[in-house]
Amino acid sequence: MKKENVEKAYLLAKELYAELGVNTDEVLQKMKDVNISLHCWQTDDVGGFETADGELSGGIQATGNYPGKATTIEQMRADLEKVLSLLPGKQRLNLHAIYGDFQGEKVDRDEIEVKHFQSWIDWCKAQGIGMDFNATCFSHDRAADGFTLSSKNEENRRFWVEHVKRCRAISAEAGKQLGTPCVHNTWIPDGSKDVPVDRNGHRVLLKKSLDEAMAIDYPKEHMKDAVESKLFGIGVESMTVGSHDFYLGYAIKNNKLICLDNGHFHPTEQVGDKISACLQFLDEVLLHVTRPIRWDSDHVVTLNEDVQLIASEIVRNNFLSRVNIGLDFFDASINRIGAYVVGTRAAQKAFMIAMLEPTSKLIQYEEAGHNFERLALLEELKTKPFGAVWDYYCLQEGVAVGEDYIAEIQQYEKEFLEKR
Numbered sequence: 001m002k003k004e005n006v007e008k009a010y011l012l013a014k015e016l017y018a019e020l021g022v023n024t025d026e027v028l029q030k031m032k033d034v035n036i037s038l039h040c041w042q043t044d045d046v047g048g049f050e051t052a053d054g055e056l057s058g059g060i061q062a063t064g065n066y067p068g069k070a071t072t073i074e075q076m077r078a079d080l081e082k083v084l085s086l087l088p089g090k091q092r093l094n095l096h097a098i099y100g101d102f103q104g105e106k107v108d109r110d111e112i113e114v115k116h117f118q119s120w121i122d123w124c125k126a127q128g129i130g131m132d133f134n135a136t137c138f139s140h141d142r143a144a145d146g147f148t149l150s151s152k153n154e155e156n157r158r159f160w161v162e163h164v165k166r167c168r169a170i171s172a173e174a175g176k177q178l179g180t181p182c183v184h185n186t187w188i189p190d191g192s193k194d195v196p197v198d199r200n201g202h203r204v205l206l207k208k209s210l211d212e213a214m215a216i217d218y219p220k221e222h223m224k225d226a227v228e229s230k231l232f233g234i235g236v237e238s239m240t241v242g243s244h245d246f247y248l249g250y251a252i253k254n255n256k257l258i259c260l261d262n263g264h265f266h267p268t269e270q271v272g273d274k275i276s277a278c279l280q281f282l283d284e285v286l287l288h289v290t291r292p293i294r295w296d297s298d299h300v301v302t303l304n305e306d307v308q309l310i311a312s313e314i315v316r317n318n319f320l321s322r323v324n325i326g327l328d329f330f331d332a333s334i335n336r337i338g339a340y341v342v343g344t345r346a347a348q349k350a351f352m353i354a355m356l357e358p359t360s361k362l363i364q365y366e367e368a369g370h371n372f373e374r375l376a377l378l379e380e381l382k383t384k385p386f387g388a389v390w391d392y393y394c395l396q397e398g399v400a401v402g403e404d405y406i407a408e409i410q411q412y413e414k415e416f417l418e419k420r
Ligand SMILES: C[C@H](O)[C@H](O)[C@@H](O)C(=O)CO
Pocket: 041, 046, 060, 134, 187, 228, 230, 261, 288, 296, 328
């Protein structure tokens, strides 16, 4: 896009938003507080580096076979660097435990150590970004019967407890070295395809395992624990041990973060509505922003009403410092770098739109019972020149403006992805 046109459009947009009492220059500043954690697993369809042909299990699926996925740590880092170069603002890296720098060695999940992730910590330092981390409690023989931390097989349960313990220690070290707390998220696939009888038994075990795995308290400046709930997964349709009720209770009682993944609820439930509810009782939450289509399909995030409500609720209530924003999608059917850029930019746009809202005016209408006026203004806001502010933000940040990133990604595909 032509620089002069982007600047001209911004100046006009600035005046139009000023008429509503919104200062766009301040919004551009505030966008610095929106730091999105990039989930590494979009680079390779949740494959990881433990084995060359690691099969994805646990009721999640990456569908598609688009060429060019990362198969080595070097390719993954190159892809992530390309993605970072196309995004305005500052991001973080969200790493799963299966992505260790194992140097061809077979390291089981109960054996991982900081040394296997030191090169990632160094990479984050070189990029000037923070790191988040996840235990990987799926795609493993010891999860083959569908249970991990809530397993009745004591040997397996202990194995997964050890894994989570080690992941927390790695997280704490990453946070310490990088000078920004590492959010460690625990998601397990445990559940039952058909109607189970002993739901309680598994939940007792899950609680016990979490208590054991989280027995060590690390400084909050180094790491924070999150637990991620889910309604159901593929092949786990009848009961999920780590349901929302279970984890919300656990998080409140133990001062942990709840991870809200907007693909993990009934389609008529909105995560945007849950944020202010959870934050009455918790210090912080973690988000996995995704796009579920009919199920937890993890499509690339787009600028839709669900994502907008999430962003608006955070901005309206000044919750940015209490909400850790992560993404969770993995689309193997399109260019994977493109998927990241579209999805992350969509989430960022939702935050910018939220910041361009004259919230106090809307609340005035609401409190006065002027609900037609509230509805009308909300509708009018949808067609205000948000795009001009967004394009100018990208220009200011020195990244591709508007659709210009399409050509950059096509070029990267030709130069690198097609040769893999
Ligand atoms: C790979 C992730 O940990 C996983 O997607 C998890 O966060 C989830 O959402 C499972 O449905």
